[in-house]
Amino acid sequence: MTDYDVVVVGAGPAGSIAAKTAAEKGLDVLLIEKRQEIGVPVRCAEGVSREGLEKFVNPDSKWIASEIENAEIISPSNHKVVLSAENAGNEVGYVLERKIFDRYLARLASKAGADVLTKTSAVSFKRENGTVKLGIRSMGEFSEITAKIVIGADGVESRVAKWAGIDTTLKLNEIESCVQYLMTNIEFDDDTTYFWVGRKYAPGGYIWLFPKGKDAANVGIGVMPSLAEKSAKWYLDRFVEEHFPEGEIVEVVVGGVPVKGAIDTAVADNVMLAGDAARHTDPITGGGIINAMSAGHHAAIAAYEAIKAKDYSKETLKRYDEKWKSDFGESLVRNKKLQEKMMRLDDPTLDRLAKSLEGMPIEEMSVRRLAFELFKKHPRLLWDLREFIV
Amino acid sequence: MKKLIVNRYRCGYCGACVAVCKFNANELVETYLEIYEDKCTLCQACVRTCPMNALEVVE
Ligand SMILES: Cc1cc2nc3c(=O)[nH]c(=O)nc-3n(C[C@H](O)[C@H](O)[C@H](O)COP(=O)(O)OP(=O)(O)OC[C@H]3O[C@@H](n4cnc5c(N)ncnc54)[C@H](O)[C@@H]3O)c2cc1C
Ligand code: SF4
Ligand code: SF4
Numbered sequence: 001m002t003d004y005d006v007v008v009v010g011a012g013p014a015g016s017i018a019a020k021t022a023a024e025k026g027l028d029v030l031l032i033e034k035r036q037e038i039g040v041p042v043r044c045a046e047g048v049s050r051e052g053l054e055k056f057v058n059p060d061s062k063w064i065a066s067e068i069e070n071a072e073i074i075s076p077s078n079h080k081v082v083l084s085a086e087n088a089g090n091e092v093g094y095v096l097e098r099k100i101f102d103r104y105l106a107r108l109a110s111k112a113g114a115d116v117l118t119k120t121s122a123v124s125f126k127r128e129n130g131t132v133k134l135g136i137r138s139m140g141e142f143s144e145i146t147a148k149i150v151i152g153a154d155g156v157e158s159r160v161a162k163w164a165g166i167d168t169t170l171k172l173n174e175i176e177s178c179v180q181y182l183m184t185n186i187e188f189d190d191d192t193t194y195f196w197v198g199r200k201y202a203p204g205g206y207i208w209l210f211p212k213g214k215d216a217a218n219v220g221i222g223v224m225p226s227l228a229e230k231s232a233k234w235y236l237d238r239f240v241e242e243h244f245p246e247g248e249i250v251e252v253v254v255g256g257v258p259v260k261g262a263i264d265t266a267v268a269d270n271v272m273l274a275g276d277a278a279r280h281t282d283p284i285t286g287g288g289i290i291n292a293m294s295a296g297h298h299a300a301i302a303a304y305e306a307i308k309a310k311d312y313s314k315e316t317l318k319r320y321d322e323k324w325k326s327d328f329g330e331s332l333v334r335n336k337k338l339q340e341k342m343m344r345l346d347d348p349t350l351d352r353l354a355k356s357l358e359g360m361p362i363e364e365m366s367v368r369r370l371a372f373e374l375f376k377k378h379p380r381l382l383w384d385l386r387e388f389i390v
Numbered sequence: 391m392k393k394l395i396v397n398r399y400r401c402g403y404c405g406a407c408v409a410v411c412k413f414n415a416n417e418l419v420e421t422y423l424e425i426y427e428d429k430c431t432l433c434q435a436c437v438r439t440c441p442m443n444a445l446e447v448v449e
Contacts, residue, residue: 157405231443256406
């Protein structure tokens, strides 16, 4: 006898969609979250693509802070390239209010029939007779529950991965170290997201501004620890002082974003990893919400099939690997390669590129076009990327 | 003896340091960062990753 078919660890977007989907399939599901409140502290700039989001939920004004039409990319010497939201990829379309959004998703899971426990951490893991004994500490009380399958949706700091024997440790060039301020008293267009690129601003990353309504915006930075000489906060403070000296900081967000690219496998016996735990974030944009939800969905379906077949072995669960890889795995591989190349561009190169594209009609601009222009101008540098671009 | 310490007044409990530790020497317990001195090799990967500059190796 097991207590649950599936225990999902972590109630972020990956975990809540996994729990919801598994419960809808009729499985006995428990969703646990170590924080006492789902969704806080937020670790996100909250941008998602319209299309990606609408695959899973109907947009609701309760948790949509802004709708975005344009993305503006700003080079070190202030040349600007503007893209429309549809062409800008993963992170542009809506800006969410994740404090509310994450809770909404968890409630969908509970409505679908999953049990949900907050202030409850997974603290230990052992396999026994083909199932898992998962130690949990719930509001201070330790207990052990047995489950056929554990879905590790436990975010960047995933413990489940390590327990299961999947090494997801990030190297210093596989993570973006991030700080973000919610700022008021600053000027911006409320239908535009802004990206400042170049080493001058953010070594190995970028600075962003995402509007949250008309009066406030997420202003944040990601830097790559292998390239940065100071902390992320240091670079952001310098930027804010220069660009928004009058701005007020009304909230601070801190986080690490995996930019590892696709891992070989996200499964082990009885275990699947989804979302940040499986390093499913896009290596260029750092966007991870949509991939996390997709991964959670695929993992739940694989769990359902495994439970139907009464086989929770790695071999069977590998179906999940196939699913997420064919969904977004290839783009993780491609964007990791692109990211490594882009990181080598120095600031004068970025400036020349941005200058040559400045003023181009929005309809004609896309990330693909950007890459193409880059390719035309720097054939040697980007020769080995030709397969992705043409 | 050298050891790794966290400045709790700076830490934003984000877990980035946990993601880069090869030695399982730290853990984010809700909003509290635990450092397990017995496992920590003082490799400083976490120190370089911390967005808030909250980690430090001291004598
Ligand atoms: C500064 C910043 C900006 C970002 N901006 C964007 C953006 O604009 N767009 C975008 O798409 N993505 C963005 N991301 C990435 C995005 O936030 C993540 O990819 C997304 O949250 C991943 O969802 P998840 O469900 O995998 O993990 P999370 O949302 O991190 O959820 C994991 C959950 O597991 C819980 N947990 C961990 N360990 C345990 C345990 N042992 N027991 C129980 N619970 C546990 C955690 O408390 C957490 O609630 C950003 C990230 C950062 C840090
Ligand atoms: S990386 Fe820094 S801010 Fe984040 S949990 Fe670790 S010590 Fe705290
Ligand atoms: S110094 Fe190295 S071993 Fe110690 S906690 Fe940091 S990353 Fe882990």
